[in-house]
Amino acid sequence: MSLWTPGGEHPVDRDRDAGSSPGTSGPADAGGPDILAGLSEEQRAEFDRLSPEDQEQAKLMIAQMAESRRQVLSTPAAVVIGNHAMGLYELAAIHLGAEQPQLEEAKLAIDALAALLDAVDGHLGEDGDTMRDALAQIQLAFVQIRAGLEGEQQGPPTDQPEG
Known part of the structure; x- marks a missing residue:
């Protein structure tokens, strides 16, 4: 195993x-x-x-x-913590990738991942850098998905002349 x-x-x-x-x-x-x-x-x-x-x-x-x-x-704590961090990343990705994205759930997972990485900063070695990159990617995905959803809710501009 x-x-x-x-x-x-x-x-x-x-x-x-x-x-x-x-x-x-x-x-x-x-x-x-x-x-x-x-x-x-x-x-x-x-x-x-x-x-x-x-x-x-x-x-x-x-x-x-x-x-x-x-x-x-028998497993180093950094490895177990890294697994938990990646679990939070996956949780956020699942909520963002749902047919109807669940932004609040994704935000909670992303915030938890950020807090975890801040708390163990410098203790995860190269894995920490990889996890920071993953955090930045999931944060960017969140912002893009939220912007897309907000654009859908506003609909097309209404001040354009009809045709």
Whole structure:
């Protein structure tokens, strides 16, 4: 598994146990008997009320969440933040590209992206420059789409002589 950034893909399963390979039931086995150790008393009581099949399913889900957590922990924060930034960019692009563009929703995503990039300025390396470029592009697209919509609402000029 990998995380995508503008600078390329970054593997996140570097610390995977040697005995566990993709496509096997490794995460469930890796948890062993301690898989339920993190549950509160209330959660444990709820777990005990489940059928054996549901308990196995719950154990598998807990193990998968633990594996996901290990993968995120092995990934540099800048990579994760970059992924979130690109998610905000995509969100804005989706709202702008809708049949009826949703400007307020796009503006919120663009403003959030700008705030995020301002907050981490200088900490994302070359990816930060790429994300700044993406921000400028989506801002320009927003302005162009808004201008186009405002032009449609005004309609053709009414002070022109008829023909």
